[in-house]
Amino acid sequence: MTTKDVQTQGQKHQFGSTLEAIVYPALLLVVMWIVFWSDHLFPDVHFYKYGVIPKSVDTLGGILLMPLLHSKHEIGHIVNNSVPTAILFGALIFYYREIALRVFVLAWLFTGIGLWVFAENTSSYHIGMSGVVYALAAFLFTSGAIRKYLPLQGISLFVAFVYGSMIWGVFPMEPHVSWEGHLAGAVTGVALAFVYRKRGPQAPKYIYEIEKELGIEPPDLEGIYNERVRIAKLEQEERERIAKGHVIVYHYVPTKKPEAKDQPSGDTDVK
Template sequence: MAGTDVTQWRGSDRAVAAAKLMVGWVALLWVLEAVDAVTGHALDAYGIVSREPAELADIIPAAFIHFGFGHVAGNSIALLAFGFLAALGGIRRFLAVSLLIVVVDGLGVWLMSPSHTNTAGASGLIFGLFGYLVMRGFVDRKLLDVGVGLLIGAIWGSTILLGISPANTEISWQGHLFGLIAGVVAAFVFRRRAGKSSPAGG
């Protein structure tokens, strides 16, 4: 098989894997919200209540819990799009990036959110993936990824800026801000080393 054909096959295979991962991820969010609804919102307890030591255990679960179907619906399209584009760079790299974003974002929410607030949802991860995608091309010095980042910035940039504004009291701007910061940091932490290609299963 010619080298070009192998590259095309790997690209197609990676796109299918990325699509399956993100469809499954978003489907899980909907299933969890359905369980939450039929259990009288019992899963809402897995959100992050600020500065309560026991709540540190909820940092990761909180990224999968939402406060109603409208909440999860509002996050689904952006998570699908950003997650798919990020996962095209390798599934293992994407999972590592996502974990870093969720943990840093959760810690930021735990430290900085107003007292007695319960914060949950995938929006911190979404803002983090946005920051990661915008920076990834510049950090890795890949022209295609630079173009993708600039396109995403042009389409979603104003929404992101509104989402990190402290004037918007109906959302957790702290979660959005720390997610965005974590995504930018992740682009540097998980940057491609020069001359190094990702593993086929990455």
């Protein structure tokens, strides 16, 4: 099989730039931290009231603002969300550049919508980026698993190894933790991975795979190989005979009798 036979389609790398994967998550973090410090600078505004109360029509607008809001009484809240936001959002931009914006916006919206629709109304405000973080982690893990493309499978394994313990966050195990938001985010991420499974980077295909899809019959490589071996064997045997001084002489037996020449005619006198 020649080198051409194993050429693949889409060998140019299909990913985004490292610069974009750093800049955009950094800008998002800057906005998050500006909102966080603004909450301290303007204590009478009560930023948490721009979050979401499930099934409360008055807080529908919180679906857009909820991820940017964090508790001003616990700096650990925003710190714990900042690191995975930067890593997972950066990975999304780098590895899924073509669909990154759509996936991120839909993850942002449907995480909030799922929380608003399905969570219990306890008159508590839900705030924080953690729901979106769960959506990004679920998307990266699921998408890498179903695409069967080695670089994306590597990201899938990375997410499972580093953030696998997040799975416990979708259960009501700790008070004052929005497990419903985590669950909504995880479900959203898995759903988006299947919706966009045909978009973005795909595993390269070998030429023979493309020909098979087009109905082109592949060559009989085994038959070609066997024929070449047979010819090579005959040529080797001929060389060995010549080297031993043996020469093959071919005798041809005519299939027709030779025609009579110079035969006298019936009226010719022979003396």
